[in-house]
Amino acid sequence: MRRILTLAVILVAFMVVSLSAGVVMAKDSTGKPMTMMMKKKPLYDRLGQKKAIVAVVDAFVAQVAGDKRINKFFAKTASDPKRLAKFKMHLVDLICAGAGGPCKYTGKDMKTAHAGMGIKTADFNALVEDLVSTLNKFKVGKEEQKELLGILGPMKKDIVENTGGRVPMTQKGGY
Ligand code: HEM
Numbered sequence: 001m002r003r004i005l006t007l008a009v010i011l012v013a014f015m016v017v018s019l020s021a022g023v024v025m026a027k028d029s030t031g032k033p034m035t036m037m038m039k040k041k042p043l044y045d046r047l048g049q050k051k052a053i054v055a056v057v058d059a060f061v062a063q064v065a066g067d068k069r070i071n072k073f074f075a076k077t078a079s080d081p082k083r084l085a086k087f088k089m090h091l092v093d094l095i096c097a098g099a100g101g102p103c104k105y106t107g108k109d110m111k112t113a114h115a116g117m118g119i120k121t122a123d124f125n126a127l128v129e130d131l132v133s134t135l136n137k138f139k140v141g142k143e144e145q146k147e148l149l150g151i152l153g154p155m156k157k158d159i160v161e162n163t164g165g166r167v168p169m170t171q172k173g174g175y
Contacts, residue, residue, distance in 0.1 A: 043099035044101030044102075046141070046144050047140065047144055049101065050092070050101065050103070052138070054088075054092055055138070056095075056135065056138050058088065060130060060134040061088055061091070070130075073123065090106070093105045098148075098151040099148065110159055111158040111159075114158070116161075117161070120160060128152075132145060135148070
């Protein structure tokens with residue numbers, strides 16, 4: 001009896017640990033239980049790979065072009081088809097590579113690309129809002145949206161340069 005109880009406790013403990021570690025019990029062709037690890041596909045695949053990213057970027061750029069809060073930043077880009085195509089291609093490659101896809105981003109780093117534009121936090125937030133609204137239109141899942149924003153969000157520090165007139169600590173006292 002004691003042995004059966006001990007075995008039962010070990011079995012329950014194993015099941016709890018297995019489930020919390022994302023291990024599922026399945027049966028092989030002979031009906032014997034086997035354990036396998038659940039592996040999430042890379043974000044790139046869950047987004048629908050390159051074709052879907054190109055479609056999302058197209059719609060996103062169109063949405064930004066119609067957004068009165070920030071479209072002044074893109075006036076020159078939108079009026080030059082070659083420049084617009086290159087910008088879109090760079091955005092696609094950045095997202096594709098960031099999501100673990102087989103692309104290489106060959107554009108400028110984020111600091112250089114946005115230097116001197118005077119982008120404020122409000123502008124950045126407006127652009128993120130447009131992106132989320134586009135992702136919703138394409139029915140991209142909440143988890144995938146979260147992961148994508150987790151990749152793009154940290155770029156904010158290199159893109160936003162106008163902090164609203166606050167003087168950085170290093171410049172206090174002037175030099
Ligand atoms: C996470 C947010 C952002 C990402 C990932 C991003 C990404 C990029 C990329 C990849 C480029 C192209 C760089 C190159 O061609 O070498 C670019 C350029 C540019 N970005 Fe952003 N950007 C972001 C936020 C913003 C914001 C908030 C604004 C303004 C409201 C903005 C305005 C521009 C403009 C005007 C260009 C130049 C486009 C051109 O080449 O004509 N970006 N950005």
